[in-house]
Amino acid sequence: MAVNSELPPYYENHGYQPENVYISRQPVDANVYPQYPPPYYPPSVPHYVPRVPVHQSAPPVVQPKPPSAKMCTSEVKKALCIILSVAIILSGAITAAVLIWYFVANSCLGSSIECGSSGTCVSPSQWCDGVAHCSNGEDENRCVRLYGPNFILEVYSSISKSWYPVCKDDWNENYGKIACKDMGYNVNTYYSSKGITPERGFTSFMRLNTSAGNIDLYKKLYNSDSCVSGAVVSLRCTKCGLSRKNANPAGRIVGGSAAVLRDWPWQVSLQVEGSHICGGSIITPEWIVTAAHCVEGQFSSPYYWRVYAGILKQTETRYGSGSRVEKIISHPNYDSDTKDNDVALMKLQTPLTITDTVAPVCLPNPGMMFQPDQQCWISGWGAEYQGGETFNILDGRREIT
Structure with missing residues (x-):
């Protein structure tokens, strides 16, 4: 824009504009000199377009450290680097040592059991099956079971390849606890060990050699054709199956009758x-047995389930949260069409x-063995008839098998 060089240049400041400071002015024509003298700007008000310089702070003055501080x-x-390096090396060495020990000392991974004489890995189903899979036959040497409804303690003889009851002579509770532990029971659940007269006659027994000293229980046992007391050991490793219900109660074959506490x-x-889906039975403080068809499909996740124990009425579940389920294991051969092997286990998070x-x-x-026409008891919150409402x-x- 052409302006008279004798006049001072005119600038517009759009930054700081206090009220009543500027005098309104008309736009200036490019070829006409302004009619009014330039307005007066107080010293505190800049009358130029400010330029914003880039702020650059002065670098801080670094005071030199004394040589001792640097050192x-x-x-x-x-020192810290050395300590950290040593810790990492030691941790790696310990981890490697543990892994080496684990794979060397436990060459049979998973559920297999190692033969002590040969190192051969044998499936648990092959132990005590009457066939020696270990070179020294140790898979058939420590075989014990509870037989029949009277829980008769029997020991397998690898020599005669037969099961024999244990004679009650010289038997005590300590031996009973050892036998239960060998069968995988927790010694804290041990219940009783007593002598009973067997329903069927036995001609051979396993007897204790009391003069054998403080050695392994099974090394004290030997085969004998006699048992002075005539009684065999009945061993209960858990206090199970005890109900206040009479063994032969008066009841109906169908329809059922209301239970009372401690019946089941x-x-x-x-x-x-919050809805009752299926019933189950306690087999240990941590494990529940139920039907596999109850936990198939979307219900196979333990997250959905709550277990209520010790209740008589379904309405009682409203006042408790139940027990959470940690794991569900269905029978590997369960058939959802035929319902063969219809059994599953639930492990509780808290016993x-x-x-x-x-x-x-x-x-x-x-x-x-359940005989035809044998009476059995069934319990649950089922319906009195097919399609009826849950009790x-x-x-x-009672029903007939």
Whole structure:
């Protein structure tokens, strides 16, 4: 824009503009000189377009450290690095040693059992099956079981390849606890060891050699054709199957009757989102047995389930949160179409407290054969008839097998 050089240049400041300071002015024509003298700007008000310089702070003045301080800092860092390196090396060495020990000392991974004489890995199903899979036959030397409804303690003889009952002569509770532990039971659940007269006559027994000294229980046992007391050992490793219900109660074949507390202390209600889905039975404080069809599909996740024990009425579950489930294991050969092998296990996150109203049921022992027309008891919160509503009160009924 052409302006008279004798006039001072005119600038517009759009930054700081206090009220009533500027005098309004008309736009200036490019070829006309302004009609008014330039306005007066107070000294505090800039009358130029400010330029914003880039701020650059002066670098801080670094005071030189004395040589001793530098040396100290350097030595501390060096020491820390050395300590950290040594710790990492030691951790790696310890981890490697543990892994080497684990794979060397436990060459049979998974559920296999190692033969002590040969190092051969043998499946648990091959132990005590009457066939020697270890070179020294140790897989058939420590075989013990509870047989029949009377829980008769029997020991397998690898020589004669037969099972024999243990004679009660010189037997005591300590031997009973050892036998239960060998079968995988927790010694804290041990119940009793007593002598009973067997229902069928035995011609051979396993007897204790009391003069054998303080050696392994099974090395004290030897085969004998006589048992002075005539009684064999009945061993109960858990306090299971004890109900206040009479063994032969008066009841109906169908329909059932309302139960009372302690009739069926192993009965539990398995629920999803507050609804009763299936029943189950306590077999240990941590484990529940139920049907595999109850936990198939989307219900196979333990997250959905709550287990209620020690209850009589379904309405009681409203006042408790139940027990959470940690793991569900269905029978590997369960068939959802035919319902073959329809059994599953639930492991609880927290063990149940065993009481008069919360107690395990007994699992069937080998030799327990159910005869035709034998009466059995069924308990649960089922319906009285097909398609009927679920009972609120626990029901027990007798049926014919």
